[in-house]
Amino acid sequence: MTEQDALFEYCLRLGDNSLVLGHRLSEWCGHGPILEEDIALANMSLDLIGQARGFLGYAAKLKGAGSDDDLAFKRDARQFRNCMLVEQPNGDFAMTMVRSFFYSALAYLHFKSLAKTKDATISGLAEKSLKEVTYHLRHCSDWIIRLGDGTDESHERTQNALEELWNYTNELFETDEADQTLVSQNLAVDLKTLRKEWDDIINKVLEDATLKRPDDSRFMSKGGIKGIHTEHLGFLLAEMQFLPRAYPDTKW
Amino acid sequence: MKISSHPHIITSTHQIWDILQTIPDPEVPAISIVELGVVRNVEIKDADSVKVQITPTYSGCPALKTMEEDVKEKLREHGFINIEIETIYKPAWTTDWLSESTKQKLKDYGIAPPQKLTIEHLIPIGKKNTEPLACPFCESKNTALTSQFGSTACKALYFCNNCHQPFEHFKCH
Numbered sequence: 001m002t003e004q005d006a007l008f009e010y011c012l013r014l015g016d017n018s019l020v021l022g023h024r025l026s027e028w029c030g031h032g033p034i035l036e037e038d039i040a041l042a043n044m045s046l047d048l049i050g051q052a053r054g055f056l057g058y059a060a061k062l063k064g065a066g067s068d069d070d071l072a073f074k075r076d077a078r079q080f081r082n083c084m085l086v087e088q089p090n091g092d093f094a095m096t097m098v099r100s101f102f103y104s105a106l107a108y109l110h111f112k113s114l115a116k117t118k119d120a121t122i123s124g125l126a127e128k129s130l131k132e133v134t135y136h137l138r139h140c141s142d143w144i145i146r147l148g149d150g151t152d153e154s155h156e157r158t159q160n161a162l163e164e165l166w167n168y169t170n171e172l173f174e175t176d177e178a179d180q181t182l183v184s185q186n187l188a189v190d191l192k193t194l195r196k197e198w199d200d201i202i203n204k205v206l207e208d209a210t211l212k213r214p215d216d217s218r219f220m221s222k223g224g225i226k227g228i229h230t231e232h233l234g235f236l237l238a239e240m241q242f243l244p245r246a247y248p249d250t251k252w
Numbered sequence: 253m254k255i256s257s258h259p260h261i262i263t264s265t266h267q268i269w270d271i272l273q274t275i276p277d278p279e280v281p282a283i284s285i286v287e288l289g290v291v292r293n294v295e296i297k298d299a300d301s302v303k304v305q306i307t308p309t310y311s312g313c314p315a316l317k318t319m320e321e322d323v324k325e326k327l328r329e330h331g332f333i334n335i336e337i338e339t340i341y342k343p344a345w346t347t348d349w350l351s352e353s354t355k356q357k358l359k360d361y362g363i364a365p366p367q368k369l370t371i372e373h374l375i376p377i378g379k380k381n382t383e384p385l386a387c388p389f390c391e392s393k394n395t396a397l398t399s400q401f402g403s404t405a406c407k408a409l410y411f412c413n414n415c416h417q418p419f420e421h422f423k424c425h
Contacts, residue, residue, distance in 0.1 A: 022312075039399065044401070046314070047310060121341060127343075128308070128310075128344040129311060134376045135401075137377060139400055204378070
């Protein structure tokens with residue numbers, strides 16, 4: 001695998017994670033439990049879609065063809081490289097918060113290290129994104145604690161969400177030859193090295209929230225970086241891509 | 253819009269900076285896009301052509317597109333025909349680029365300006381030991397965070413317990 005192909009894959013993964021989670025959070029717009037939370041979810045969504053534009057735009061540039069929009073709207077599910085966690089449906093509010101908590105804890109650690117890598121565009125995007133996901137992680141972890149240490153119902157729903165989403169957490173650290181090609185050149189972060197710190201963040205917050213860390217000895221999904229996805233991604237793309245596919249090159 | 257033919261010849265980048273200084277931030281019009289730190293570099297290519305580098309405040313800031321259009325329109329008014337806008341990401345925008353006078357303008361506009369960014373502001377979980385924020389209306393530090401997310405990506409919502417006024421804070425970033 002050439003360095004350029006590996007960089008393209010790496011940017012797709014980062015961009016697709018942000019894009020798919022950003023789209024999921026945008027589904028909350030107008031449905032938030034309170035006005036401030038509605039605004040918060042829309043803000044996080046906007047940050048993520050902005051990050052996606054950066055990484056997908058760079059990926060398109062590396063291939064010398066198309067644009068960020070082409071990559072977002074003209075690929076099918078098997079060509080998406082996001083982890084399966086981010087495509088999971090919103091469920092209840094606890095599910096949405098647990099999903100973003102797991103993801104933003106990873107993104108926080110990932111961007112922090114990525115900001116120190118060699119490629120100027122990627123490290124610049126990482127430096128910018130880091131500050132944004134720091135807010136996301138703080139917001140979600142605050143909610144996990146409030147929900148876990150809240151009423152019996154909020155505790156139970158949050159524990160259920162943890163159990164439901166836990167089998168998508170191993171995949172967050174999945175790597176392949178693209179990562180290996182780039183890590184040796186200081187162009188990417190070895191995700192496996194982030195596992196311990198990710199566990200520390202999760203354990204600390206769950207402890208404060210009086211929630212139980214789910215048992216690791218269970219089936220764990222993998223394969224998002226190879227284009228393997230749950231059935232939910234296709235439905236998400238059907239909605240997200242409808243307009244540019246039905247009316248190609250249309251302008252607002 | 254009328255494209256004028258060189259009302260006066262612009263030869264120095266200082267003049268361009270002065271022109272861009274007159275463009276207000278679309279979302280916080282109390283300050284200009286230069287004061288905000290979005291404009292990073294200006295290069296005159298020839299009598300008709302200029303290149304402007306800008307950087308986004310937040311990745312998803314929807315105002316960036318408006319700023320690009322505003323820059324193009326303003327420079328066209330001054331006789332430039334080929335205006336190239338390039339978005340750059342490094343160095344990443346920070347509120348530490350806002351000068352003291354810019355912060356004062358935000359405060360006069362009713363927005364609590366950003367404090368100097370410290371490591372405390374960037375702690376992702378647990379308690380933050382940051383300075384309490386002063387209300388831009390009554391100066392009281394008896395204020396409370398309502399939400400980290402506000403009407404635009406760059407602002408948080410606060411409430412002043414002293415004068416009972418909700419207000420916005422331009423987040424440290």
